[in-house]
Amino acid sequence: MTIVMVEDLEPGSADAGVPAHYGDPMREQRLLETGVGLVDRSNREVIAVPGVERASWLHTLTTQHLSALRAHEGSELLVLSPNGHIEQHAFVTEDGTTAWLDTEPGAGAGLLKYLEMMRFFTQVEPREASAEIAVLSLVGPGAAALFPDLAAPRVHPVPETRFAAGSVPSQATSLYSVRAFEGGLARRVPLGVDLLVPRSAKDAVIEKLGVAPAGLWAYEAARVAARIPRLGWETDHRTIPAEVELMATSVHMEKGCYRGQETVARVHNLGRPPRRQVLLHLDGVATDHPPAHGTAVELDGRAVGFVGTAVRHHELGMIALAVLKRNVPDDARLTVGESAAAIDAE
Known part of the structure; x- marks a missing residue:
C-alpha cells in the first residue's frame, strides 16, 4: 500500500x-x-x-x-x-x-x-x-x-x-x-x-x-x-x-463567569460580529492548486478576509472555508489569488 x-x-x-x-x-x-x-x-x-x-x-x-x-x-x-x-x-x-x-x-x-x-x-x-x-x-x-x-x-x-x-x-x-x-x-x-x-x-x-x-x-x-x-x-x-461555526458546539450562552464572557454576550445580543465564516467555491481556471492558508480574499482589489482551509473536493471542485468581513454580500464577486470565488450561501 x-x-x-x-x-x-x-x-x-x-x-x-x-x-x-x-x-x-x-x-x-x-x-x-x-x-x-x-x-x-x-x-x-x-x-x-x-x-x-x-x-x-x-x-x-x-x-x-x-x-x-x-x-x-x-x-x-x-x-x-x-x-x-x-x-x-x-x-x-x-x-x-x-x-x-x-x-x-x-x-x-x-x-x-x-x-x-x-x-x-x-x-x-x-x-x-x-x-x-x-x-x-x-x-x-x-x-x-x-x-x-x-x-x-x-x-x-x-x-x-x-x-x-x-x-x-x-x-x-x-x-x-x-x-x-x-x-x-x-x-x-x-x-x-x-x-x-x-x-x-x-x-x-x-x-x-x-x-x-x-x-x-x-x-x-x-x-x-x-x-x-x-x-x-x-x-x-x-x-x-x-x-466561526463553534458557537453551537462550544459556547453555552447562559453560563457566565468565564474569561471573555462579556464579549460573547455583547456580540450575541447585538447580533453583529465583525466577521463571518463562509464556504467559498473557487473556479480553478487559472490554477489547479488550492490556495494556501492565510491567502487574502479580495473584493475589487481590497482584502476583505482570508482563506482558512482550501481543498480539492471530489464533487464540489476547489472549495475553501474563509473568514470575511460581515458586510461582504453573498453575491459578491471575490478573488483568491488567481481564482474567482463565490460564496455558498446555502
Missing part, C-alpha cells in the same frame, strides 16, 4: 506525522462520503485532567457548561482571552475518573500551561498525555453502524438574540455519546466516531477494526464541506466565537 505522509508533500506543516493519502485521495474522499474510512489523526495533542473537582473546574474556566458532564459523555469547549478572542478549542471526553482534552497539533502546550496556571488549590492534576493516547477517526455514514450503541450527537441550536432566561438547558450545548473501547474510548461526533486509544495499541486497533484507511486530505475535504472550522486554520488572534 502506498502511504504518502503530510510532511512529504507539505514540509513544515502542523499536520506532520500522519498520512496525507494512501495513493488515491479522491477515492478516499468518496469512501468517507459513501461508506466508512479510518483516518489516522494521532498528531492531535491530548491533555489528561484527573481529579475529583475536574468538571466544576473546567466549567468555570471555559465557555462550555461542564458541571453536569457525566461518565461516558463528551463535548467541546473554548478558552478565550480576557477580550473574548479564541485561544484554545478542544474536545472533552469524560470516562468517570479523567476528563481527556484533545486539541490541534501544536496547541496542547498552550492549553496545558493555561490549565496549570489556573489550578490554585483545586483538586485536579492536568498533565500532557499525547504520548499515552492516539486519536483515530472513523468517518462516513458507515461509522455509526460499527458502534450502534453510541447515540447520535446532540447539538443545541444557538439561541436568538435577547433570548428568554432559562431557555438554554443547563448542560453542555453539544453532547457526544462515549463508551469504553480497546483500553480507550469511542466518541460519536458529527463526522463519525473518534477513537481515543492507547498509543502503544494503535496499530493493533487499526488491524482489528479492518476498516479501509483514508488520509488526512480526505478528512479535511469532508470537514470543509461540512463547514467545521479548525483552531489555527479558520481562527486568528482576533477571532471571537460568533465569527
Whole structure:
C-alpha cells in the first residue's frame, strides 16, 4: 500500500506525522462520503485532567457548561482571552475518573500551561498525555453502524438574540455519546466516531477494526464541506466565537463567569460580529492548486478576509472555508489569488 505522509508533500506543516493519502485521495474522499474510512489523526495533542473537582473546574474556566458532564459523555469547549478572542478549542471526553482534552497539533502546550496556571488549590492534576493516547477517526455514514450503541450527537441550536432566561438547558450545548473501547474510548461526533486509544495499541486497533484507511486530505475535504472550522486554520488572534461555526458546539450562552464572557454576550445580543465564516467555491481556471492558508480574499482589489482551509473536493471542485468581513454580500464577486470565488450561501 502506498502511504504518502503530510510532511512529504507539505514540509513544515502542523499536520506532520500522519498520512496525507494512501495513493488515491479522491477515492478516499468518496469512501468517507459513501461508506466508512479510518483516518489516522494521532498528531492531535491530548491533555489528561484527573481529579475529583475536574468538571466544576473546567466549567468555570471555559465557555462550555461542564458541571453536569457525566461518565461516558463528551463535548467541546473554548478558552478565550480576557477580550473574548479564541485561544484554545478542544474536545472533552469524560470516562468517570479523567476528563481527556484533545486539541490541534501544536496547541496542547498552550492549553496545558493555561490549565496549570489556573489550578490554585483545586483538586485536579492536568498533565500532557499525547504520548499515552492516539486519536483515530472513523468517518462516513458507515461509522455509526460499527458502534450502534453510541447515540447520535446532540447539538443545541444557538439561541436568538435577547433570548428568554432559562431557555438554554443547563448542560453542555453539544453532547457526544462515549463508551469504553480497546483500553480507550469511542466518541460519536458529527463526522463519525473518534477513537481515543492507547498509543502503544494503535496499530493493533487499526488491524482489528479492518476498516479501509483514508488520509488526512480526505478528512479535511469532508470537514470543509461540512463547514467545521479548525483552531489555527479558520481562527486568528482576533477571532471571537460568533465569527466561526463553534458557537453551537462550544459556547453555552447562559453560563457566565468565564474569561471573555462579556464579549460573547455583547456580540450575541447585538447580533453583529465583525466577521463571518463562509464556504467559498473557487473556479480553478487559472490554477489547479488550492490556495494556501492565510491567502487574502479580495473584493475589487481590497482584502476583505482570508482563506482558512482550501481543498480539492471530489464533487464540489476547489472549495475553501474563509473568514470575511460581515458586510461582504453573498453575491459578491471575490478573488483568491488567481481564482474567482463565490460564496455558498446555502
